[in-house]
Amino acid sequence: MECLPSYEILYYSNGNIESEHWRQNNQYHRLDGSAYICYFDNGNKRHESWYQNGMKHRLDRPVVIVYYSNGNKQTESWFRYDKRHSKNTPAIIKYCINGDKHWESWYQNNKLHRLDGPAYIDYVLNIGKYYYLNGERLTKEQFKQHIDIYVGCISDELNLYFDDVNLIPIVTNYTFEN
DSSP states (O other), X not given: OOOOOEEEEEEOTTSSEEEEEEEETTEEOOSSSXXXXXXXXXXXXXXXXXXXXXXEOOSSSOSEEEEOTTXXXXXXEOEETTEEOOSSSOSEEEEOTTSXXXXXXXXXXXXXXXXXXXXXXXXXXXXXXXXXEXXXXXXXXXXXXXXXXXXXXXXXXXXXXXXXXXXXXXXXXXXXXX
């Protein structure tokens, strides 16, 4: 038996909204906005999450956004069907309170993974860049070897080289076959 959608709102003792909840079938669910929003007692957003049928899910935009009390974003996280996942952007971005990017990590299907560079980059502490393929941490050299093998499986005719500054694969002489 399907339950009707429900909306619940909770308040702080000062009268400001503490949280808002959208549910259907006793699960967080909302198609036209975030299904869970939590606020600081000053009224600024603290956290918002998008859900479909109880799963963190949203296409091409962050699913979970956490804010500092000043209103700046603290963290953005991408999910598809409850798994950390983003194809063309980092799946987690952590920001400093002033809005500068602190670090980012790239995931596909809940595993650290990136084909065109490091899957983890720290911009503040300078602790390094880390390379992952399907959750396996690799050295820069291992990463280059794996990418050469991966790309070789796509096409024997493919020429690939890396720019040494950003370790971005640059492909030449490749055409898609119909």
